Amino acid sequence: LYLSNLFCKKLQSLSQTIFPLCLTQKSASDYNNFDREFLSEKPKLSYSDKNLIESMDQSAFDGFSFINPKFEQILNK
Numbered sequence: 001l002y003l004s005n006l007f008c009k010k011l012q013s014l015s016q017t018i019f020p021l022c023l024t025q026k027s028a029s030d031y032n033n034f035d036r037e038f039l040s041e042k043p044k045l046s047y048s049d050k051n052l053i054e055s056m057d058q059s060a061f062d063g064f065s066f067i068n069p070k071f072e073q074i075l076n077k
Contacts (some may be wrong), residue, residue, distance in 0.1 A: 050075060 023033045029038060045068075053075065 045070065048074065050077065 002068070025033065
């Protein structure tokens with residue numbers, strides 16, 4: 001668990017040590033806290049068995065507004 005920014009600033013003011021769990025984020029698109037190797041990996045879509053998906057309760061996704069078009073094509077096969 002990461003400590004809140006306010007709590008981190010308070011801890012840092014008590015000591016000269018910068019705590020490793022107190023991560024800074026400059027904006028919503030700031031990815032500096034992620035490992036560069038992780039960020040360089042290409043995303044991969046995982047295969048899903050249509051029968052398995054149909055056997056699962058899908059009500060958890062009610063109101064979900066996005067369906068990946070590639071995934072939708074797989075489901076319609």
